[in-house]
Amino acid sequence: MKSLDKKKDLKEILRRLKKEFPAPQTALQHKSPFELLVATILSAQTTDVHVNKVTGTLFKKYRSVKDFADTPLESLKKDIKSINFFNNKAKNIQVSAKLIIDTFGGRVPQTMEKLTSLPGVARKTANIILSNAFGIHEGIAVDTHVKRLAFRLGLTGHTDPVKIEQDLMALVPRKEWGTISHLLIFHGRKTCQAKKPNHSQCVLYDICPSREI
Numbered sequence: 001m002k003s004l005d006k007k008k009d010l011k012e013i014l015r016r017l018k019k020e021f022p023a024p025q026t027a028l029q030h031k032s033p034f035e036l037l038v039a040t041i042l043s044a045q046t047t048d049v050h051v052n053k054v055t056g057t058l059f060k061k062y063r064s065v066k067d068f069a070d071t072p073l074e075s076l077k078k079d080i081k082s083i084n085f086f087n088n089k090a091k092n093i094q095v096s097a098k099l100i101i102d103t104f105g106g107r108v109p110q111t112m113e114k115l116t117s118l119p120g121v122a123r124k125t126a127n128i129i130l131s132n133a134f135g136i137h138e139g140i141a142v143d144t145h146v147k148r149l150a151f152r153l154g155l156t157g158h159t160d161p162v163k164i165e166q167d168l169m170a171l172v173p174r175k176e177w178g179t180i181s182h183l184l185i186f187h188g189r190k191t192c193q194a195k196k197p198n199h200s201q202c203v204l205y206d207i208c209p210s211r212e213i
């Protein structure tokens, strides 16, 4: 597909998905940038529903960055033990909290470089924080749904998230970088699932190059 065609298709994809999902935003519940950071670290290979269940209690017990930094690590592990990889995630959350206090004046940093200096924060997580907590679009968060949908919709020929992100950034207007990620995630969860895409109920059926898979 030529790049002009892709841009035209992308515009139509955005239009239709915005109609289907009028309020695209992260499903991870949070009341501050640091809570979103914690929830996003916890969400790796875990459903947002499960993370919200855990953070509903967690954020009542730990009310500040300092609370997460000062608690004995074993207590934090115990409080998130129902989540995959809770040992590493607890360590990453606590070291991040300490670094935020010691290096960034107690506030979650607002640049890709500084965010990715925190343990457990790679580019995808940093994009989520920047976009959802600060409205800053430095890139596009590519998770498993975005990866699958971008490929199926012909918006990329790559399977590597970094290259997919570059392809999407070249196609999508910057102000939509946060939105496209949410829309593809919602559509991936509801209709275009990994194992059984529901082509017949899909609002993108007539413009999707993968409708026969």
Ligand code: SF4
Binding pocket: 152, 153, 191, 192, 193, 197, 198, 199, 202, 203, 204, 205, 208, 209, 210, 211, 213
């Ligand atoms: S037509 Fe099928 S493959 Fe294409 S986006 Fe819709 S559900 Fe996914």
